[in-house]
Amino acid sequence: MPSRRHALLAYAVPRVRRAREMTDEPAERARVEAWHRTLDRSSLPTRMVPRFEQRWSVVTEQVEGASGPFPSYVVTPRGKEPHTTLVWMHGGGFMAPIDPFQVRYALRLGAAIGARVVMPDYPLAPEHTWRDSFEPLVGMIARRCEEPGQVVLGGDSAGGGYALALALVLRDRAAVAGDVGAQPSRLVLHAPWVDLTTSTPETDSLDPIDPWLFVGKMRAYALWWAGSPDDLGRPEVSPALGDLSGLPRAIVFQGTRDLLWPGTRLLVDRAEEAGWDLTYVEEDGLLHVYPILPIIPESRRAFRQTLAFLRDR
Template sequence: MTQDQRATARGMISKGDPSRSPAQQRDDFDAVFGALPLGDDVTLEPRSLGGVPALDVKVAGAEGDGVILYLHGGGYVIGSARTGANLAAPLARRTGLQAVSLDYRLAPEAAFPAAVDDALAAYKELLEGGREIFVAGDSAGGGLALALVLAARREGLPLPPAVVVFSPWADLTLSGASMDTRGDFDPLFSRAHMEAYVDHYLAGHDPKDELASPLLADLTGLPPLLIQVGTAEVLLDDSLRLAAHAAEYEVDVSLDVVAGAPHVYQYNVGLMDEADAALTRAAAWLTQRGFGGAVA
């Protein structure tokens, strides 16, 4: 990325005060990411999916039989289906698949396992439609995507054919070395931020629960997994260790690391070359497996 692009990306984000209330943090996040332009070819339509509010992210020409279930990031405390649409839309555009972004319940009002329950309910309804479903998510939504697959496996449900996660938060025990060694490089988070999110979401529940920390789970039988991460983030080791752990369980895993890129740098699509390239690679990874076909 150019220096100007790096400055633009960093200018969109900054380390907030982790002591601010969830409501204040949501307002801050929505002010930056809640109304980013999606493109003239995108229409958002509210719907219910398994009793959970969601948005159909309709991209002109993306009419493939498969569907992307997108799970937004935000530490299980902030974010929304609308912020998730910022990444669901370019994925749909590049794959030709339809997409839906889920408004799962947030903590602390709805603590663990509410988000997992909502994602599973939505997934079950999509399964009833008979279409191929693949799951994608960023940050906490990336961890939730993995938790959803584990929950589906536990219930004996068909698993998605592929999973894509951007900078996944997969270890709520916060044991990765980068939680401390990358704190000065990460323009968005520090250990204090992640500890606050853990407190809100788990509300005292064991962080070693596999549905809270999929990194610690038995990953036997998981579908092909694509992980994308930047090096300028405290969650770097979640991705590195997740890839190694998945490989130990014979999961088909691909790891994509971009030097100097911040947390979920894909949000900077149209502003940062690496963001556009990463989303294009993610779409190609899916289409190589027989899902979708780019429309633009």
């Protein structure tokens, strides 16, 4: 049963973030594009990280995307030489920038496993599609995998789906090169958005009970990110529909009060068929991306489970 703190967040978070269904797609596109013009994306949003300047240093690397360069932030603990790299792909429906809560979670996880943290600030929809950042990110992560030490690839929501899509291509290219080590060692996925076709019929039935996500927005954002209906089912966009064999070990967290739950269950079923070593943690009645939400006991439990998974060799 969800905790009282979770119930409070389930009530408060959608209201604080003014979560609501869109009126129509053109109006939503105009709203998001106008919002994007007001954003300052010149630096990593670290205001939710206690004593950030004392604990971490940041180097901004430029990734050459198809539509121009975009930043990737490399955050390293001061006074340490980490031998692990955590690449964290942020969520936000592919249309929202990195959120301070995502930074706080990624750095907390990085500190716990002794890692530098890499957070790409990839170009957003609707102005951009997956094609503007996918290949450059594959190359960036592949170069990280060639460095000494382990690479953990993870993400939340849309970022979790993006991380899995990148892992599929990294696996394929490692196989061609005959070097299975040239890919991440583990995957950590929180409520990953892995089926942008919304092929699971149960999705619509969850719309009334998910206080945060909305079916209309989800379908609009999916098409923005894909760029065309023909690309919605591609594994680079909907990785749950791709070949899941031979992927690194993974852990997936999912609450059932979440529109993405049916897509995640599809992923789990297909992973079992493919023989992919995937640890699935499902929590009844919990919100979207509950493991990165603050102050709730469920997120603390998920953090312990994540650390146990990453430390299990």
